[in-house]
Amino acid sequence: MKKILLYSLLVLVLSIVSCNEDLIDIENPNFPTTDTFWKTPDDAQLGLDAAYTMFYKPGSWTRWIYFRFDLTSDEGYSQSPWNELKEWTRFIYFNYNFWEGNAWIWRDHYKAIFRCNQVLDYVPEIEFSSQADKDAILAQAKFLRALYYYNLVLMFDNVPIVLNASQPDDTPEQSTATQVYAQIKTDLQDAASALPEQWNAANLGRPTKGAALALLGKVHMQMHEWQEAKDALSWLVEGAGATHYDLVDNYKHNFMHTTENNKESVFEIQFSDVNPRGDGDVPNQNVGSNRAQFFAPRGIGWSDGQPRRWLVDEYKKEQTVDGDIDPRLQASIFYPELQTDFPGEKIYGRDWEAGWGADCFFRKYQGDYYRNHEDYYSPINFRVIRYADVLLLYAECLAELSSGTPPALAVELVDRVRERVGLPTLANSTLYASALNSKEAFLKRLQMERSLELCLEGVRWADLKRWGLWDSQDGLNELISRDADFTNFVVGKSSRMPIPQTEVDNNPNLDQNPMY
Structure with a gap:
């Protein structure tokens, strides 16, 4: 009997509510709306x-x-x-x-x-x-x-x-x-x-x-x-x-x-690690x-993303004026011979592990310099725009607006970025002095200078799109020579x-x- 009465009461309540939608459309007075919030x-x-x-x-x-x-x-x-x-x-x-x-x-x-x-x-x-x-x-x-x-x-x-x-x-x-x-x-x-x-x-x-x-x-x-x-x-x-x-x-x-x-x-x-909670x-x-969690070496993070080996080889092509390896390599990438090239280095407090093989891993924005693990709460700020990026962009503009050889200021700006890490000026480079011979040679060299300075910082996609390397088969072949994934790239798509x-x-x- 109690069940029947309870059921009848429930039906009555539901029928009343279904007839009056205002009873179920009640505003929470503690919840701000556009009518109450945007006032001060x-x-x-x-x-x-x-x-x-x-x-x-x-x-x-x-x-x-x-x-x-x-x-x-x-x-x-x-x-x-x-x-x-x-x-x-x-x-x-x-x-x-x-x-x-x-x-x-x-x-x-x-x-x-x-x-x-x-x-x-x-x-x-x-x-x-x-x-x-x-x-x-x-x-x-x-x-x-x-x-x-x-x-x-x-x-x-x-x-x-x-x-x-x-x-x-x-x-x-x-x-x-x-x-x-x-x-x-x-x-x-x-x-x-x-x-x-x-x-x-x-x-x-x-x-x-x-x-x-x-x-x-x-x-x-x-x-x-x-x-x-x-x-x-x-x-x-x-x-x-x-x-x-x-x-x-x-x-x-x-x-x-x-x-x-x-x-x-x-x-x-x-970024901050003060709130290790959900998002x-x-x-x-x-x-x-x-x-950092997604890009750290295997066993430390997920290693869902890795840098290409050609970057390591490119960094090693040119020595500093003191005969050393470009220090940007040390700051950017974990790679198998890191501890040989830079004695005393560790990878999150470890020596290179056999399970990592010949792979390379991200080092930029990783927390290895202060801890031996990674998680979802890295406090390292991401620099969306660095001044080095601005200087190289400005050099590119100046060169694009010029004819003949690159303007002196454009060369000076590239040299400013190179000299920060101890590399010789372009004019004194035994490998790249020819970049000063023409606008085209300078702009081509600038493409690699940007990668060596800014690799793995989220700017390369925009660069490739601006340069249109993938708009022709020759440019696409250049990309494929560095990254086999570009064999899947369809021009125009x-x-x-x-x-x-x-x-x-x-x-x-x-x-x-x-x-x-």
Whole structure:
């Protein structure tokens, strides 16, 4: 009897609720909404903080971005037992919805853009006592949005441009890479005009005027707009911004958590190991980097990504003026003869192990200098833009704008990077002095100078795309000679990833990328 009465009561309650949806659509008064939240300058800062939080997501700078920009270039590769991940780095896409590759990266980047768009939509209506503070918040949101669109266009080319906080049923129009770059340039120009040249110590890590101009220069270079790129970068190299930046004396200091935010840093992601937890949108989420765990030698990390051996051989071709091996090799790569070449070295406190064979492993951004293991919470900041990168980019612009032999300043900038690690100037190099004979020879040498200085730092994919090495069979053959995975590369197709198929299926305004 009690069961029957209880059942009848339950039916009655459910029938009442089903007749009055308002009874089940009750707002939580403690949960902020767009109507209650965007009211004060503190709200504006919290909204901006939410955009920064996207740095710490697997589809962003915490993990998967390095697999695309490092492992899919000619500098890295994967022999992971996870077959789908390995094939993804080899231009073999069995599943366009591969979560850890295509889908997660797409989702987290657009989630970050959504958070930037919220700031840009709602903060203009908030009253601030200081207009400069308000402008700085908006400028940061524009920089972050530009940075995420820059990643997307490098990976996918043809992506939707979303400039307002989106709704679940939105079906944004697809844009071309040229249109995406144009929007990025607009955001960065606005950001550069409002961002400070430097922040105080409490705000280290926020983008500066120099960061915005450096990224703007990169965008122009991807579009082969050499004069515009030079104009953007000149503030950092020949203008007032040059007083803020320089090369650090010790190359390795660019990859350690004890020497971060130094004078060579133009923009870096601030990582910390204070919250060894998950990466969801919860209080005290993980704000560390997973990169070291995935790239450490076998038995220490997962070793899902490794550097190509040709890098080691290239470093060894030219000695320093003191007759030593280029110290950038010691700071960049674990390799079998490391302890012979650099006596006293250890690999996470160990000697080279037989199980590692002839393989090479990442050393940049690994924690071997202070511990004997890795985990998912590395505190080492990732330098998205280093000043050495800016100097070499500026040299490239100057050379592209010249005719005949490379300009003196372009040569000087390359020499400045070389001399930091003890290498001779190009003119005094017994191997590469011929690079000064013509613009073409200089630009070709610059391609290798960039790799030796910046290898495994997430810039090589953009470089290869800008240089168009994979646009012709001759260039593709050069890449294949360094990286056999490029035998899978299809000209006109593989320079971009497939768009996640679920996105194409759910948005009638979105077409799959050509040849997929």
